[in-house]
Amino acid sequence: MRRSLLFRAALLAAGLAAGPVLAQDAGTARPPEGMFAEAERYHEGRGVLQNFGRAAELYRAAAEAGHAEAQNRLGQYLHTGLGLPADRAQAIVWLEKAAAQGDPQHVFDLARVLEQGDPDAQARAATLYAQAAEAGHQEAMVSLGVMYQNGTGVAQDYARALDLYGGPAAAGNARAQNNLGLLYVRAHGVEQDYPRAVSLFRAAAEQGLPIAMTNLSVMYANGFGIEQSDALAEFWARQASQVRQDAVSALAPGAPVCLFDPRLQEPATDSAGLDALSRGAEGGDPVALFLAGWLACSPPGTTAPDPRRAARLFRAAAERGSGPAMLNLARLYIRGYGVPQDFVLGYMWLTLAGSAGIPASHAEDLLRRMTPAQVNEAQERAAVIWQRMPPL
Template identity: 55%
Template sequence: MRGLSALLQVLLLCLASTALSQESELSLENLLEQAEADPAAAHQLGLRYHAGQGVLQNYTTAAAWFEKAASQGFAPAQNMLARYLFEGFGGDADRARALTLFRKAAQSGTPQFLFDLAKVLETDPETAPRAAELYQQASDAGMIDAQVSLGVLYQEGIGVKKDLAIARRLYEPAAEAGHARAQNNLGLLYVRGEGVAQDYERAAALFQAAAEQRLARAMTNLGVLYENGFGVPVDEERAAELYRMGGNQRAVSEGQNAAGPRIAYDARLQPPDLTEEGLETLKKAAAAGDPVALFQMGWLQTGANDTISGDMRAAARLFRAAAERGHPTAMRNLAVLYLDGLGVPQDYVLGHMWLLLAEKGGDPGSVALRVEIAEVMTSGQINEAQRRAADKPKD
């Protein structure tokens, strides 16, 4: 169930942004005026709070607006609320009600809603055949993800009779279109000679294409080919590199830090003056509480320059002081220290909280990092981070 939960969470994190890009004409004030009576506006307002667009991201508030729109039969809100309830975002999980809402939303025939319902149903042998039907409907409507998921059911014999030839036919156009999961799965069929003639060279090309899209399983599979010389020349160094890359990608997906420090410098600022006189001036400004000076001293304490020996505990203190004074890049860097456990105890909740505040403060690099880390956090952790961000005193 964790695999399903993780997949739905990734979808939840990504798809609302797409919806927002398509329906963002109305201002926040206009949405607030219309949301009480218009379910589409209420849903749109929920998406704003879900994505943190123009507001501090808050799933509890988003859930309330999705609930309002869903109660009026608005299918997109029913589907989003179902995802929230399935994961426990913005409140307690209620998977029974989530399934009811998934079913209601799917009645609209929207391919994404059919797909989301199928992802839930395929985990139960009794409902897996219905999942296959839903994937087929979504696939017929042109949804590649559904086509690939249907291929997996045929490959594994889940809800349908196992048929590797059908699985191959489903994977091939998706792989040709650049779908990483289809490329990897089709590559495995060629490696094993299942449903196709065994072809290691073809498998290697497919794994390579998927690996270039950072699919960890494909990196590992390609590493096996290089280690054994199947379809590619024997290259143990390349194999080891791929194993490391695949392992790092898995580590990120399992909540482990594999990327190392991700400290950023504020691009709006000139580099600090590293002369003896310049450093003395910078230290005095930091001691006086200047947020820019605090930030720059924190950045230097991370070992960013050989002039000052790195001290992550000192960096954390300085970044925190700058962050408390409203410096967004300091907030982001403090978040990184919490996420990586550098100079402070590792704490994803505090890290996520500071990323939310940095994003609200206008730091451009915080969004991608927040989305990345949210994928490996529990719904309870995200809810708590959002609560703390909302409760943070405003200057």
């Protein structure tokens, strides 16, 4: 998709090189560190329009020059299909190259991909997790513990799992705490100890781990290791459901749909103030359009909201370069409030808002719920719209 004519036109309009990125200018090779740093900017949308396709090109150039972090990033891109077509075999090739340079995180990342493969790949993943664990990588310890607990890629060994979970659990790792709690509940490799399990589930639940919340709810419902309480069982079940719910965290029920720009003063809502605001909006002033949209979305007092009008006003302000309006328009699309729910358009406007200096805390949450094709399409659309916008 990133090679589409539309995307190529957007890149050319932006003045970006569509060809190889290995040369800054005639006869001058770019150092891999510089290419990786530029790739990170495009990956994060830091000072530029976020563009995973452009980031992938730069990561590849730096990776081919031997940059370990770029090799790891390129492998992850190929595994997920962000910025370029997914290719598991090539993903493993690049993750292998990065892991061979010894960084425990890179070894762990390779193991996570191999663990999703056949039994031979799973056995190799266990070996790699052990390598990273020996270097002190806590998540590798936990993942290896899970493999021993389940007998995946290794012979099932509860005592080994117990040992692997111990250090990370004591250090506050929520996954380790939850899994260790399960060993105590099931008496796997250790004597059954419900109170100890409850303590571990609670520690993990208080860090926001939904499976631990569910497990704690079960303990309360049955009175295992703690005084039975239907109310607390329901509370923790509800907490788990809320974390897992099919909504972006920043847009969960109860959270405001539209956010106010704290750099502005709230508009006066008397007749004179509203008249002045209306004139400004009709004249195309982006600040007035944003304020009018905010009033339509989140009116003070008892005035009924008008989400469709809010969407029209935010769109008009966004098309004139208003970052806060872009963010709110994105939130409307993500929630499906006043407009049809559309994650592609939501992420498109989040991308544009980020390039306008308005970061969105929920962008990563939305990203996890989208397919790579949807993300790539959103960024392609953002690149085209960005060319039509007035300079900031």
